[in-house]
Amino acid sequence: MAEGTRGPDLGFPGAGDHDDECLAEGQRRHGGAQRTRARRHAGHGYGPADRRAGAARGAAFERLFLKLMITHQQGAVTMATDVLSAGNDIQVGEWATEVTAQQTSEIARMRGLRRPPADRAPVPCWTYPAGRSLPVLRVAVVGSGPSGVYTAEALVRQDTVPDVAVDVLDRLPCPYGLVRYGVAPDHEKIKSLQGNLRGVLEGPRVRFLGNVTVGERLGPAELLGLYHAVVYCVGAAADRRLGVPGEDLPGSCSATRFVSWYSAHPDEPPDGFALQARSAVVIGVGNVAVDVARILARGAQDLRRTDVPDAALRAxxxxxxxxxxxxxxxxxxxxxxxxxxxxxxxxxxxxDVLVRPQELELDPAYTDPSGLPAVARRNVEVLREWAERVPRERARRLHLRFFLRPAELLGEGRVAGARFERTTPDECGGVTGTGRYEEIGAQLVLRSVGYRGVPLAGLPFDEGRGVVPNEEGRVLRDGARSPGEYVAGWIKRGPTGVIGTNRPCAKQTAAALVADAPMLLRARKVPGDPLDGLRALGQDPVAWPGWLAIEAAEAALGRTLERTTVKIPDWPGLLTAAHPGR
Incomplete structure (x- = not known):
């Protein structure tokens, strides 16, 4: 492409301008001798003749679209590769690695789509190689959320043990864990992490097997009969309770259940929340509490463009x-x-977002937040700004309250409110009760005060910490390492950190497993493909093609409802979609 020439108009404003800016920046930084490289960085490999995109129609347009997109994404891979070779920022390097994996996977898919439909190979379900001279280290990862997928990724990307095969097992027929069933539907950027996880699950030597329940019939002992090693990445599935009278009244439940409902988790009934309440109380001040409060206060019309299930949207x-x-x-x-x-x-x-200045002022750091950590300081600054706002008498009100400790949930036969004790800061950074109480009327109370792990039959469990006892990811039984058993994620370290925290946690566990690999290969002989053993134990796995069939069914449901993709919220619907021929 000649300098200064715009790229083809692909239907979004400023696309050519942005590419030209990238090209100019590449030329400025790399010099004339590397202009070709800069063009590749900009994602260009086509010239003005490709302006015929505007005139193409039907199959011709689709072929041209795929050609241009492949070229564009190859440019992204080139840029990411250069960053990995020339950069020194660890976080940027990790992101570049993810870009390379995701874009390479997408390029392969698009190349397949360029073939005529009749000639396209079905999406492969990876199978174990037969007759290999090298031993195969067979690993099961239980859980397909971020910690599980990051563990699988770390295992197949290392080169110490050259022949590793990983099965990622999940109780649900759908992958991605809390990214699918925990991230709010209006948080599209966070949900886009599914693309990165997908790149791993579609990669070589990794196989997703959903609808596999690890429990009484298929426990740790049975899994170790099928695999050299098992990594448990089962998260922290239970919510912490308030421990106050009235907590079990109808109308009071965990925020986890509410999140599962609007995220279409098949364990939660689609009609689980009627939302006839006038007032709702959310107890807790973490991101989950803010998520559920936002969903309650946000208009349903704004959620039509998301994948929230239809029953939840109607409610x-x-x-x-x-x-x-x-x-x-x-x-x-x-x-x-x-x-x-x-x-x-x-x-x-x-x-209207309402805060009470007199409550904010009880915080010793409120007047001068300069000594606080960055996030806390910015939070205080936002709240100070809101404290000065004049309410606009809008249709809904969101109240942010502080220094109130739940003492009792009120109601006869159903929750009608919550009673709180006023607290005050103490000298140790905590709070102490004042003996003064306040009641807030509410017909819906959601608690969001933390998570904890739950015991898995056959594995040791630390009740106090809510984790499986471990040493750098190696499971400990009675204080000694249990060969072949590992943990990663929240069940390893407790419910702390953000999604990205799971990556170094998974890498540590994978490194421990790889270090143990020679011993595991010598000590344990496993039979043929573990899939046969899983089926013999009563499991009916949903492999990757089954998940793709669920995706297609959800896209079709969205079209029927004149929306984008809409999640299927129940077990029968998911399994029917996964096995359309049954």
Whole structure:
């Protein structure tokens, strides 16, 4: 392409301008001798003749689209490769690695789509090689959320043990764990992480097997009969309780259940929440609490463009909730939500965000937050700004309350409110009760005060910490290492950190497993393909083609409802979609 020539118009404004800026920057930084390289970085490999994109129609346009997109994504791979060879920032390098994996996978898929439909090979379900001279280290990873997929990725990318095969098992027929069933539907950027996880699960030597329940019939002993090693990445599935009277009244439940409902988790009934309440209380000041409060306060129309299940969307559209109270027992400087999540509340249409200056001022750091960590400081600054706002009498109100500790949930036969004790900061950074109480009327109470791991039959469990005892990911039984058993993620370290925290955690566990590989290969002989053994134990795995069939069914459901993709919210629907021929 000649200098200054715009790229073809592919239907989005500024595309050519952006590419020209990238090209110019590449030329400026690399000099004339490397202009070809800069063009590759910009994603260009075509010339003005490709302006015929605007005139192409039907199959011709589709072929041209695939050609241009392949070239564009090859440019991204080139840039990422250069960063890995010339850069020195670890986080940028990790991101470049993810870009390379994701874009390479997408390029392969698009090349397959360039073939005529009749000539396209079916999506492969990876099988174990037969007759290989090298031993195969066969590993099962239980859990297909970020920690599980990151563990699989670390195992197949290392080169110490050259022949590793990983089965990623999940109780659900769908992969991605909390990225699919925990991230709010209006957080598209975070949900896009599924693309990175997908690149691993579609890669060589990794096989996804959903609808596999690890429990009584298929326990740790049975898994170790099929694999050299098993890594448990089962998260922290239980929510912490308040421990106050009235907690089990109808209308009171965990925020986890509410998240599962609007995320279409098949364990949660699609009609689980009618939302006839006028007032809702969310107890907790972390990101999950902010998520559920935002979904309650946000208009359903804004969620139509997301994949929220149809029953939940209809319930939210008919919601009578006008007031949502987020309540924390400590002050704003100790809240666990991130500033990004907090600011989103202030941008909700037709919602007044209300804070009480007298509560904020109880926090010793409120007047001068300069000594706080960055996130806490920004949170306080946002709340100070909101404290000065004049309410606009909008249709819904979101109240942020602090220094209130739950004492009792009120109601006869159903929750009608919550009673809180006013707290005050103490000298140790905590709070102490004042003996003064306040009641907030509410017909829905959601608790969001943390998670904890749950025991898995056959594995040791530390009840106090809610984790499997381990040493750098190696499971400990009675204080001694248990050969072939490993953990990663929250079940290893407890429910701490963000999604990205799981990557170094997974790498540490994978490194321990690889170091143990010679011993594992010598000590344990495993039979043929573990898939046969899983079926013999009563499992009916959903492999990757089954998951792709679920994706296709959800896309078709979205078209039927005149929406984008819409999640299937129940077990029968998911399994029917996964096995359309049955």
């Amino acid at each position: 939210l559209a008919g919601s009578r909730v006008t007031d949502v109270h987020i309540v924390g027992r400590r002050g704003p400087s100790q809240a666990k939500f991130t500033t990004k999540e907090l600011r989103e509340l202030g941008g909700l249409p037709e919602v």
